[in-house]
Amino acid sequence: MLLNNRINAFCELGKFLDQFKSTGYEKVNTVKLNDDFFDKMIHKIETAEHYNGWFTKENVMYSLTQWGKALTKRKLSTWISKYSLSDEVMPKTIGVIMAGNIPLVGFHDFLSVLISGHKILVKQSSNDNQLLPFLASYLIAIDSEFEKHISFTTEKFTDFDAVIATGSNNTARYFEHYFGKVPHIIRKNRNSVAVLTGHETQEQLVNLGEDIFRYFGLGCRSVSKLMVPVGYDFDLFFKSMYSYHDIITSAKYANNYDYNKAVYLMSNFKLFENGFLMLKEDQSYASPIATLFYETYTSQEELLEKLEADNEKIQCVVSRGISESHVDFGQTQSPELSDYADGVDVIEFLTKIN
Missing domain, CATH: 3.40.605.10 (Aldehyde Dehydrogenase; Chain A, domain 1)
Structure with a gap:
Protein backbone atom coordinates (compact mmCIF):
# COMPACT_ATOMS: atom_id res chain seq x y z
CA MET A 1 0.00 0.00 0.00
CA ASN A 189 -0.93 5.35 34.67
CA ARG A 190 0.03 8.95 34.10
CA ASN A 191 -1.55 12.25 35.07
CA SER A 192 -1.04 15.87 34.17
CA VAL A 193 -0.07 18.78 36.36
CA ALA A 194 -0.58 22.55 36.27
CA VAL A 195 1.99 24.89 37.77
CA LEU A 196 0.59 28.14 39.14
CA THR A 197 2.69 31.08 40.27
CA GLY A 198 -0.01 33.48 41.43
CA HIS A 199 0.61 35.77 38.44
CA GLU A 200 -1.81 34.08 36.05
CA THR A 201 -4.58 36.12 34.48
CA GLN A 202 -8.21 35.17 34.93
CA GLU A 203 -8.33 34.24 31.24
CA GLN A 204 -5.47 31.79 31.70
CA LEU A 205 -7.17 30.22 34.69
CA VAL A 206 -10.46 29.93 32.80
CA ASN A 207 -8.53 28.14 30.04
CA LEU A 208 -7.03 25.87 32.70
CA GLY A 209 -10.58 24.78 33.49
CA GLU A 210 -10.68 23.16 30.04
CA ASP A 211 -7.64 21.09 31.00
CA ILE A 212 -9.30 20.09 34.27
CA PHE A 213 -12.91 19.39 33.26
CA ARG A 214 -12.75 18.17 29.65
CA TYR A 215 -13.71 14.48 29.56
CA PHE A 216 -14.63 14.89 33.25
CA GLY A 217 -10.92 14.75 34.06
CA LEU A 218 -10.60 11.12 32.96
CA GLY A 219 -7.80 11.55 30.41
CA CYS A 220 -4.10 11.14 31.10
CA ARG A 221 -3.72 14.66 29.71
CA SER A 222 -6.36 15.96 32.13
CA VAL A 223 -4.91 18.12 34.90
CA SER A 224 -5.42 16.28 38.16
CA LYS A 225 -3.00 18.23 40.34
CA LEU A 226 -1.91 21.81 40.96
CA MET A 227 1.53 22.91 42.07
CA VAL A 228 1.18 26.25 43.86
CA PRO A 229 3.57 28.50 45.80
CA VAL A 230 3.39 28.50 49.58
CA GLY A 231 0.60 30.83 50.68
CA TYR A 232 -1.21 30.73 47.33
CA ASP A 233 -4.64 32.42 47.38
CA PHE A 234 -7.19 30.21 45.60
CA ASP A 235 -9.81 32.97 45.36
CA LEU A 236 -9.16 33.93 41.71
CA PHE A 237 -8.76 30.26 40.80
CA PHE A 238 -12.24 29.40 42.10
CA LYS A 239 -13.76 32.49 40.47
CA SER A 240 -12.27 31.36 37.17
CA MET A 241 -13.60 27.83 37.54
CA TYR A 242 -17.18 29.01 37.97
CA SER A 243 -17.86 29.03 34.23
CA TYR A 244 -17.64 25.20 34.36
CA HIS A 245 -20.22 24.79 37.13
CA ASP A 246 -22.71 23.08 34.80
CA ILE A 247 -20.56 19.95 34.99
CA ILE A 248 -22.35 19.08 38.23
CA THR A 249 -25.55 18.48 36.21
CA SER A 250 -23.98 15.23 35.03
CA ALA A 251 -25.39 12.56 37.33
CA LYS A 252 -22.24 10.44 37.16
CA TYR A 253 -20.00 13.39 37.99
CA ALA A 254 -22.32 14.58 40.77
CA ASN A 255 -22.41 11.11 42.33
CA ASN A 256 -18.61 11.03 42.41
CA TYR A 257 -18.49 14.53 43.86
CA ASP A 258 -20.92 13.63 46.66
CA TYR A 259 -19.21 10.32 47.44
CA ASN A 260 -15.67 11.70 47.54
CA LYS A 261 -16.75 14.71 49.59
CA ALA A 262 -18.38 12.43 52.15
CA VAL A 263 -15.24 10.29 52.37
CA TYR A 264 -13.03 13.35 52.86
CA LEU A 265 -15.28 14.89 55.48
CA MET A 266 -15.55 11.64 57.45
CA SER A 267 -11.75 11.46 57.41
CA ASN A 268 -11.51 15.06 58.62
CA PHE A 269 -9.43 16.12 55.60
CA LYS A 270 -9.09 19.84 55.02
CA LEU A 271 -10.83 20.81 51.76
CA PHE A 272 -11.44 23.83 49.60
CA GLU A 273 -14.58 23.39 47.51
CA ASN A 274 -17.12 25.35 45.50
CA GLY A 275 -20.04 22.98 45.02
CA PHE A 276 -18.61 21.12 42.00
CA LEU A 277 -14.84 20.87 42.57
CA MET A 278 -12.79 19.99 45.63
CA LEU A 279 -9.16 20.85 46.33
CA LYS A 280 -7.23 18.59 48.68
CA GLU A 281 -3.58 18.89 49.63
CA ASP A 282 -1.98 15.59 48.66
CA GLN A 283 1.38 14.42 47.27
CA SER A 284 -0.23 11.97 44.85
CA TYR A 285 -0.86 12.83 41.19
CA ALA A 286 -3.97 10.74 40.47
CA SER A 287 -6.92 12.49 42.06
CA PRO A 288 -10.48 11.13 42.13
CA ILE A 289 -13.19 12.56 39.89
CA ALA A 290 -14.37 16.03 40.99
CA THR A 291 -11.18 16.45 43.04
CA LEU A 292 -7.92 18.25 42.36
CA PHE A 293 -4.91 17.53 44.49
CA TYR A 294 -2.50 20.36 45.19
CA GLU A 295 0.99 20.65 46.60
CA THR A 296 3.03 23.70 47.52
CA TYR A 297 6.55 24.66 46.48
CA THR A 298 8.98 27.22 47.84
CA SER A 299 11.12 27.88 44.75
CA GLN A 300 10.91 27.30 41.01
CA GLU A 301 14.18 25.39 41.09
CA GLU A 302 12.82 23.00 43.73
CA LEU A 303 9.63 22.60 41.75
CA LEU A 304 11.37 21.73 38.48
CA GLU A 305 13.57 19.20 40.28
CA LYS A 306 10.50 17.49 41.70
CA LEU A 307 8.73 17.38 38.34
CA GLU A 308 11.83 15.90 36.73
CA ALA A 309 12.15 13.28 39.48
CA ASP A 310 8.48 12.32 38.99
CA ASN A 311 8.67 12.43 35.20
CA GLU A 312 7.43 8.86 34.74
CA LYS A 313 4.20 9.69 36.58
CA ILE A 314 3.43 12.80 34.54
CA GLN A 315 1.95 13.01 31.05
CA CYS A 316 2.25 16.76 30.57
CA VAL A 317 2.76 19.94 32.56
CA VAL A 318 0.74 23.12 32.09
CA SER A 319 2.33 26.43 33.02
CA ARG A 320 2.75 30.09 32.14
CA GLY A 321 5.84 29.43 30.05
CA ILE A 322 8.08 28.21 32.87
CA SER A 323 9.61 25.62 30.52
CA GLU A 324 9.56 25.20 26.73
CA SER A 325 8.32 21.65 27.24
CA HIS A 326 5.27 22.82 29.15
CA VAL A 327 1.82 23.18 27.59
CA ASP A 328 -0.17 26.41 27.45
CA PHE A 329 -3.31 26.75 29.55
CA GLY A 330 -6.30 25.15 27.81
CA GLN A 331 -4.25 23.08 25.37
CA THR A 332 -3.72 19.69 27.02
CA GLN A 333 -6.59 18.05 25.12
CA SER A 334 -5.44 19.40 21.74
CA PRO A 335 -2.09 17.62 21.25
CA GLU A 336 -0.14 17.72 18.00
CA LEU A 337 0.45 14.51 16.05
CA SER A 338 4.03 14.52 17.33
CA ASP A 339 2.91 14.63 20.98
CA TYR A 340 3.28 10.97 21.87
CA ALA A 341 1.81 9.41 25.00
CA ASP A 342 4.48 8.92 27.67
CA GLY A 343 6.93 10.68 25.33
CA VAL A 344 7.60 7.41 23.44
CA ASP A 345 7.88 7.95 19.68
CA VAL A 346 5.55 5.31 18.24
CA ILE A 347 6.55 5.86 14.60
CA GLU A 348 10.23 5.52 15.48
CA PHE A 349 9.42 2.30 17.34
CA LEU A 350 7.51 0.94 14.35
CA THR A 351 10.29 1.70 11.85
CA LYS A 352 12.73 -0.44 13.84
CA ILE A 353 10.66 -3.64 13.94
CA ASN A 354 12.35 -6.41 11.97
Missing part, protein backbone atom coordinates in the same frame (compact mmCIF):
# COMPACT_ATOMS: atom_id res chain seq x y z
CA LEU A 2 1.63 3.26 -1.14
CA LEU A 3 2.51 5.85 1.49
CA ASN A 4 0.80 8.61 -0.46
CA ASN A 5 -2.38 6.51 -0.60
CA ARG A 6 -2.28 6.01 3.16
CA ILE A 7 -1.91 9.75 3.72
CA ASN A 8 -4.70 10.56 1.28
CA ALA A 9 -7.08 8.11 2.93
CA PHE A 10 -6.56 9.67 6.36
CA CYS A 11 -6.98 13.12 4.81
CA GLU A 12 -10.39 12.01 3.51
CA LEU A 13 -11.24 10.74 6.98
CA GLY A 14 -10.20 14.14 8.37
CA LYS A 15 -12.55 15.91 5.94
CA PHE A 16 -15.33 13.55 7.01
CA LEU A 17 -14.73 14.18 10.71
CA ASP A 18 -14.50 17.93 10.16
CA GLN A 19 -18.25 17.92 9.52
CA PHE A 20 -18.88 16.99 13.16
CA LYS A 21 -17.68 20.04 15.05
CA SER A 22 -18.30 20.96 18.66
CA THR A 23 -20.58 23.68 17.31
CA GLY A 24 -22.78 21.16 15.47
CA TYR A 25 -23.16 19.05 12.34
CA GLU A 26 -22.42 20.58 8.95
CA LYS A 27 -22.80 18.26 5.95
CA VAL A 28 -20.40 19.08 3.11
CA ASN A 29 -21.44 17.71 -0.25
CA THR A 30 -17.88 17.27 -1.51
CA VAL A 31 -16.92 14.86 1.28
CA LYS A 32 -16.57 11.35 -0.08
CA LEU A 33 -19.12 8.64 0.84
CA ASN A 34 -21.27 11.06 2.81
CA ASP A 35 -24.49 9.44 1.63
CA ASP A 36 -23.36 6.16 3.19
CA PHE A 37 -21.70 7.41 6.37
CA PHE A 38 -22.89 10.88 7.47
CA ASP A 39 -26.19 9.88 9.08
CA LYS A 40 -24.61 6.77 10.60
CA MET A 41 -21.93 8.93 12.22
CA ILE A 42 -24.62 11.13 13.75
CA HIS A 43 -26.24 7.99 15.18
CA LYS A 44 -22.89 6.93 16.68
CA ILE A 45 -22.49 10.33 18.31
CA GLU A 46 -26.04 10.50 19.62
CA THR A 47 -25.94 7.00 21.12
CA ALA A 48 -22.39 7.03 22.53
CA GLU A 49 -23.60 7.91 26.00
CA HIS A 50 -25.84 4.83 26.05
CA TYR A 51 -22.73 2.62 25.90
CA ASN A 52 -20.63 4.73 28.25
CA GLY A 53 -22.20 7.33 30.50
CA TRP A 54 -19.02 9.43 30.47
CA PHE A 55 -19.10 9.74 26.65
CA THR A 56 -21.46 12.71 26.43
CA LYS A 57 -22.30 14.15 23.06
CA GLU A 58 -20.23 17.23 23.89
CA ASN A 59 -17.13 15.20 24.69
CA VAL A 60 -17.49 12.90 21.68
CA MET A 61 -17.91 15.91 19.40
CA TYR A 62 -14.85 17.54 20.97
CA SER A 63 -12.74 14.46 20.22
CA LEU A 64 -14.00 14.30 16.63
CA THR A 65 -13.27 18.00 16.21
CA GLN A 66 -9.66 17.58 17.33
CA TRP A 67 -9.09 14.71 14.90
CA GLY A 68 -10.79 16.58 12.09
CA LYS A 69 -8.28 19.39 12.62
CA ALA A 70 -5.31 17.02 12.83
CA LEU A 71 -5.93 14.85 9.77
CA THR A 72 -4.96 17.33 7.07
CA LYS A 73 -2.46 16.81 4.27
CA ARG A 74 -0.18 19.48 5.69
CA LYS A 75 -0.17 18.19 9.26
CA LEU A 76 0.18 14.54 8.30
CA SER A 77 3.01 15.27 5.84
CA THR A 78 4.86 17.48 8.33
CA TRP A 79 4.51 14.85 11.04
CA ILE A 80 5.91 11.92 9.07
CA SER A 81 8.53 13.90 7.12
CA LYS A 82 11.20 13.29 9.76
CA TYR A 83 10.85 9.51 9.50
CA SER A 84 12.17 7.09 6.89
CA LEU A 85 8.80 5.80 5.77
CA SER A 86 8.45 4.37 2.28
CA ASP A 87 6.21 2.35 0.00
CA GLU A 88 8.45 -0.70 0.41
CA VAL A 89 7.26 -1.75 3.88
CA MET A 90 7.19 -5.41 4.81
CA PRO A 91 4.07 -5.10 6.96
CA LYS A 92 4.21 -6.53 10.46
CA THR A 93 1.19 -7.22 12.64
CA ILE A 94 1.08 -4.82 15.56
CA GLY A 95 -1.22 -5.76 18.41
CA VAL A 96 -2.67 -2.65 20.05
CA ILE A 97 -4.48 -2.89 23.39
CA MET A 98 -6.41 0.31 23.93
CA ALA A 99 -7.71 2.03 27.03
CA GLY A 100 -11.29 3.27 27.19
CA ASN A 101 -11.19 6.32 29.43
CA ILE A 102 -12.02 8.97 26.79
CA PRO A 103 -13.55 8.82 23.29
CA LEU A 104 -11.14 7.51 20.62
CA VAL A 105 -8.31 7.39 23.13
CA GLY A 106 -6.46 4.81 21.00
CA PHE A 107 -6.83 6.58 17.67
CA HIS A 108 -3.27 7.94 17.63
CA ASP A 109 -1.86 4.41 17.88
CA PHE A 110 -4.31 3.29 15.18
CA LEU A 111 -3.14 6.11 12.92
CA SER A 112 0.55 5.54 13.67
CA VAL A 113 0.49 1.84 12.85
CA LEU A 114 -1.42 2.25 9.59
CA ILE A 115 0.42 5.34 8.34
CA SER A 116 3.65 3.35 8.86
CA GLY A 117 2.39 0.66 6.49
CA HIS A 118 1.89 -2.06 9.10
CA LYS A 119 -1.14 -4.16 9.97
CA ILE A 120 -3.04 -3.45 13.17
CA LEU A 121 -4.77 -5.96 15.42
CA VAL A 122 -6.92 -3.96 17.84
CA LYS A 123 -8.25 -5.05 21.19
CA GLN A 124 -10.50 -2.32 22.53
CA SER A 125 -11.82 -1.60 25.97
CA SER A 126 -15.52 -2.33 26.28
CA ASN A 127 -15.84 1.29 27.42
CA ASP A 128 -14.83 2.63 23.99
CA ASN A 129 -15.65 0.10 21.29
CA GLN A 130 -18.21 1.90 19.11
CA LEU A 131 -16.47 4.77 17.33
CA LEU A 132 -13.18 3.34 16.10
CA PRO A 133 -14.61 0.35 14.18
CA PHE A 134 -16.94 2.75 12.40
CA LEU A 135 -14.07 5.06 11.40
CA ALA A 136 -12.13 1.99 10.28
CA SER A 137 -15.03 1.03 8.03
CA TYR A 138 -14.90 4.51 6.48
CA LEU A 139 -11.18 4.13 5.75
CA ILE A 140 -11.78 0.73 4.15
CA ALA A 141 -14.54 2.21 2.00
CA ILE A 142 -12.12 4.94 0.88
CA ASP A 143 -9.34 2.45 0.10
CA SER A 144 -10.11 -1.27 0.16
CA GLU A 145 -6.42 -2.08 0.80
CA PHE A 146 -7.01 -1.14 4.43
CA GLU A 147 -9.22 -4.21 4.81
CA LYS A 148 -6.06 -6.34 4.74
CA HIS A 149 -4.45 -4.15 7.39
CA ILE A 150 -7.18 -3.65 10.02
CA SER A 151 -8.52 -6.31 12.39
CA PHE A 152 -10.40 -6.15 15.67
CA THR A 153 -10.53 -8.89 18.29
CA THR A 154 -11.99 -9.52 21.72
CA GLU A 155 -9.72 -12.49 22.35
CA LYS A 156 -6.11 -12.79 23.50
CA PHE A 157 -3.53 -11.94 20.86
CA THR A 158 -2.05 -15.05 19.25
CA ASP A 159 -0.35 -13.89 16.05
CA PHE A 160 1.57 -10.62 16.27
CA ASP A 161 5.04 -9.18 15.78
CA ALA A 162 4.94 -6.29 18.26
CA VAL A 163 2.60 -4.82 20.83
CA ILE A 164 1.48 -1.40 22.02
CA ALA A 165 -0.51 -1.76 25.24
CA THR A 166 -2.06 0.92 27.40
CA GLY A 167 -3.47 0.20 30.83
CA SER A 168 -3.11 0.72 34.56
CA ASN A 169 -0.02 0.10 36.66
CA ASN A 170 -1.53 -3.27 37.59
CA THR A 171 -2.28 -4.41 34.03
CA ALA A 172 1.16 -3.21 32.93
CA ARG A 173 2.73 -6.00 34.98
CA TYR A 174 0.61 -8.53 33.11
CA PHE A 175 1.49 -6.92 29.79
CA GLU A 176 5.20 -7.01 30.56
CA HIS A 177 5.00 -10.71 31.44
CA TYR A 178 2.89 -11.70 28.45
CA PHE A 179 4.51 -9.51 25.78
CA GLY A 180 8.04 -9.21 27.13
CA LYS A 181 9.61 -11.34 24.37
CA VAL A 182 8.43 -9.20 21.45
CA PRO A 183 9.09 -5.52 20.70
CA HIS A 184 6.65 -3.56 22.82
CA ILE A 185 5.49 -0.24 24.21
CA ILE A 186 3.69 -0.61 27.52
CA ARG A 187 2.07 2.42 29.07
CA LYS A 188 1.11 2.80 32.73
